[in-house]
Amino acid sequence: MTNFSDADLAKVGTAEELDLRSERGDGTLRDPVTMWVVRSGDHVYVRSVKGTAGPWYRGTLSRHQGRIDAGGVQRQVTFRRADPGEYAAVDAAYREKYGRYTSIVEHVLTDLARESTLRLEPR
Template sequence: MTSWTDTELDRIAAADEIDLASERADGSLRDPVTMWMVRTGDFIYVRSVKGREGSWFRGAQTRHQGRVRSAGITKDVTFQDADPSVQEAVDAAYRAKYGDRYPGIVDHVLTAQSRESTLQLAPADGAEPPAGVPATAANGGAARPPTRLAHAGRGSDSGC
């Protein structure tokens, strides 16, 4: 699996928001959704305020891949369910990054419902699974990276 570079991690972590566009079944991108994200170690995480029922989250479950833009970086990524062991660290990262400036809002990404939707964003490596092998098996449990990504403009699929 491809990793984020230190420069990418630093720049994205310093930004307040990320634009996330998930891939539809036909390979085109949905309109991007602007959301908060946090860095924990060498990983970037996002959450849906509405949990697994949020429209952008449901869209991300179609192919588990898409494109993100933040801090001048555009990257094709896979969306992987976060390991439950990172939830407290992700909570702490959200509190540290947004808590002082948005104390009444940050609590919305710290609920049990929101925590259930925590996704780790991983750079896509471009590898295709062998014929007949499910994408998750071919990439050691990771979703298959994007194959056909179309350009999408800034949109308003705001089902955070």
């Protein structure tokens, strides 16, 4: 596993949004999907409001890799399912970063959304 540099972690972690492009089975990239991104410790995470049934999330399952663009950082990444033990810290990161959007942030804090938590790892 490769880690983000401290500078890239800071940039991605403070970016308001992230563009995610997952790879299709043939290796081509899907259209970008804009979403919230959070940093917890030395990792960055995304979640699907629609859970594992969300279209963009299902797209990550083809090859478990793609490309992200956030805060001026563009990287090829691997999508790793987060361990349930990581959910509480990711919840806290979403509350801290996006808590000003009170009625919206709750949608990424549901059990449905938690099950779709992906850790983004540079490759």
